[in-house]
Amino acid sequence: MSDSFSKKENAKKKAKKQQEKALRREDRKINNNKGKGFDNMIAYLNEDGNLTSTPPDLSKRKEINPDDILLGATPIEEEKKERTGVVSFFSQNGYGFIIDDESHENIFVHSNQLSEPLKEKDKVIFEKERTPKGYNAINVKKIK
Incomplete structure (x- = not known):
């Protein structure tokens, strides 16, 4: 078929x-x-x-010293405790901001942390403290 x-x-x-x-x-x-x-x-x-x-x-080719190799997280350098700055703003409500002389960042300050009353453009010494909202200035003293 x-x-x-x-x-x-x-x-x-x-x-x-x-x-x-x-x-x-x-x-x-x-x-x-x-x-x-x-x-x-x-x-x-x-x-x-x-x-x-x-x-x-x-x-x-470069020779590498094995002791120079850091394993793990980089070590955190200790910051200076006392810092200096200038008060950029201070409200009548009892809070303000300090401009840090080294980092030039604004740091919040509350009147509870002051040793004496402050006004704008005052030179101050303070310590920086980390908070959930950022950095706060504590132990603030006016430089005369």
Whole structure:
């Protein structure tokens, strides 16, 4: 018996797919990276930390002392206890701000922390305390 037209077309499509699959298999065999030597697989890091295929220049090599390497978190440096600053604003309600001479940041001050009354542009000595809302000035004394 003879095959119908659609059966012939399906057989042609199937043969074409098998042929394309065989071509792809041959292409993979030719272009694969398996079985290559170690020298083809090795990569180097240059002085900037980027991968490269060329070995580094040993003349540029620097000797590193292992004792200089810090592991873990960086140590926190102790801040000076007493700081100086200028009162930039002081309200009649009993609060104000001091501009720190070193960091130039505004630090909140309340009248409870004052040893004597303050007004704007007074030079003061104070201690800085960390609070949930930021830094506060405590033990504030006016410089005469």
